[in-house]
Amino acid sequence: xxxxxxxxxxxxxxxxxxxxxxxxxxxxxxxxxxxxxxxxxxxxxxxxxxxxxxxxxxxxxxxxxxxxxxxxxxxxxxxx
Numbered sequence: 001x002x003x004x005x006x007x008x009x010x011x012x013x014x015x016x017x018x019x020x021x022x023x024x025x026x027x028x029x030x031x032x033x034x035x036x037x038x039x040x041x042x043x044x045x046x047x048x049x050x051x052x053x054x055x056x057x058x059x060x061x062x063x064x065x066x067x068x069x070x071x072x073x074x075x076x077x078x079x080x
Contacts, residue, residue, distance in 0.1 A: 001009075055068060064071035 059065050059068065059070065062070050
């Protein structure tokens with residue numbers, strides 16, 4: 001990386017550290033942690049076991065199968 005790029009990254013990191021420091025100063029006593037920034041009720045379906053495809057059914061329409069698995073084109077130079 002060039003010196004200019006390093007200076008840019010250093011400035012960005014300083015901004016991030018400052019923002020985190022500001023958040024850490026907020027009084028959160030008695031505030032319950034949240035998994036999402038919005039209060040929402042997610043509809044959930046019943047957890048019921050259902051019949052699924054067999055391996056043979058799943059592979060039945062595949063363009064290519066090898067060793068009971070889908071064959072797909074190699075990507076990103078993997079396996080070279």
